[in-house]
Amino acid sequence: MDCACTGDIITGLDCVKIWRRNHPQITVDDPRYRQVSLLYSILLIMMIYCSVIGTLNVVLFKDMQTALFDYAGFFSAVAIYVYVSRTAQFRRASWAALLALIAVLASFTFVARGATYSLIWVTVLPPIAFFLLGLRAGTWLSATFTAAVLLFLLAITDKWESGPFSIAALLNFAEVMTVHLLIFRHYERSRLEAFEQLRLGASIDRLTGLFNRERLDELLADTLAQARRGGQNTALIMLDVDHFKAVNDRYGHLHGDVVLQRLAHQLRENVRQTDRVGRWGGEEFLVICPDTDARGAGIVAEKVRQAIAAGKIDSMPMPTVSLGVAAGSGEVAASSLLQAADRQLYRAKREGRNRVCIERQAPESETKVRA
Numbered sequence: 001m002d003c004a005c006t007g008d009i010i011t012g013l014d015c016v017k018i019w020r021r022n023h024p025q026i027t028v029d030d031p032r033y034r035q036v037s038l039l040y041s042i043l044l045i046m047m048i049y050c051s052v053i054g055t056l057n058v059v060l061f062k063d064m065q066t067a068l069f070d071y072a073g074f075f076s077a078v079a080i081y082v083y084v085s086r087t088a089q090f091r092r093a094s095w096a097a098l099l100a101l102i103a104v105l106a107s108f109t110f111v112a113r114g115a116t117y118s119l120i121w122v123t124v125l126p127p128i129a130f131f132l133l134g135l136r137a138g139t140w141l142s143a144t145f146t147a148a149v150l151l152f153l154l155a156i157t158d159k160w161e162s163g164p165f166s167i168a169a170l171l172n173f174a175e176v177m178t179v180h181l182l183i184f185r186h187y188e189r190s191r192l193e194a195f196e197q198l199r200l201g202a203s204i205d206r207l208t209g210l211f212n213r214e215r216l217d218e219l220l221a222d223t224l225a226q227a228r229r230g231g232q233n234t235a236l237i238m239l240d241v242d243h244f245k246a247v248n249d250r251y252g253h254l255h256g257d258v259v260l261q262r263l264a265h266q267l268r269e270n271v272r273q274t275d276r277v278g279r280w281g282g283e284e285f286l287v288i289c290p291d292t293d294a295r296g297a298g299i300v301a302e303k304v305r306q307a308i309a310a311g312k313i314d315s316m317p318m319p320t321v322s323l324g325v326a327a328g329s330g331e332v333a334a335s336s337l338l339q340a341a342d343r344q345l346y347r348a349k350r351e352g353r354n355r356v357c358i359e360r361q362a363p364e365s366e367t368k369v370r371a
């Protein structure tokens with residue numbers, strides 16, 4: 001059995017997460033993680049509920065018609081489960097699961113002729129729809145289904161069970177569903193915004209507002225993958241402030257911070273819109289230049305060097321910078337490209353600082369590095 005075990009203890013929760021074996025690419029920090037988890041949970045719950053209630057309907061209540069709906073729900077859930085496990089098409093599977101859920105809810109409302117307890121079940125739709133399908137589709141699906149149920153109830157007013165159900169009850173149902181829809185819509189929007197802020201916060205360097213090192217690593221991998229497909233070159237410019245320790249020692253750390261911020265601004269101003277600029281660490285910066293060769297990146301690096309050398313902060317000159325440039329095809333390993341740019345940066349330092357050095361030889365390809 002594929003359960004996470006601690007000694008002999010097997011937690012039910014981890015058993016439910018068997019789906020992770022089918023989709024190892026969906027890690028906890030993947031924004032789809034909770035959605036996929038919910039999708040599988042809904043399918044499992046549908047299988048269990050529909051099979052148990054269907055069997056109760058056959059054995060206890062001899063209600064074959066309702067049992068038929070239950071078993072249809074069970075088999076739909078099984079089919080979607082197999083489909084999503086094999087194809088990882090989460091979006092399509094989410095739609096299929098919601099449509100199956102709607103079919104079960106609709107048939108229940110129909111068979112129960114709107115008996116009050118059947119309407120309670122309709123309220124489960126909005127939270128699931130918003131979470132699995134997002135704001136727009138969630139709103140449409142929930143609103144359309146609620147409207148359809150209300151119309152159905154109005155159409156069968158003469159067949160309503162006698163007793164507590166009335167126009168007042170119908171209005172209350174409509175009000176509860178509207179509140180539900182608004183609340184879950186609001187909740188889903190807050191969740192998406194909070195997630196976006198977290199994502200941004202995790203990829204941005206606080207001092208300079210540039211990408212941080214983790215994000216640069218991801219961006220470099222993406223850029224190289226694209227270059228591989230398009231047969232283009234990718235260039236890196238690595239920049240380090242000259243004698244920055246002396247700047248800190250002489251003017252203080254706060255001034256040093258302002259220098260780094262100004263430098264980040266100058267960097268952004270002097271590279272192409274498509275170039276990715278980030279802080280590699282301390283007083284070191286990295287620019288990723290897609291579709292650029294070493295010569296082109298060398299020209300950009302020289303422009304940056306001159307702009308920074310000419311800059312001033314409160315009439316004090318900016319420190320100079322040294323830059324290393326390297327470029328390679330999409331086949332190059334990210335680590336080789338970084339090492340080459342770093343090598344050239346330190347050559348620039350050795351040769352006197354305030355200059356650009358360019359790697360003339362293309363770094364090794366990824367296959368060679370792996371071998």
Ligand SMILES: Nc1nc2c(ncn2[C@@H]2O[C@H](COP(=O)(O)OP(=O)(O)OP(=O)(O)O)[C@@H](O)[C@H]2O)c(=O)[nH]1
Pocket residue numbers: 207240241242243244245246248252253254255256257260281282283349353
């Ligand atoms: N103000 C400030 N200083 C920083 C920051 N990050 C790193 N530093 C400083 O940057 C300095 C780097 O010093 P070194 O590595 O000796 O290099 P350098 O003085 O620039 O000398 P070279 O690189 O050889 O030209 C250290 O004093 C660090 O404290 C930061 O975020 N703010």
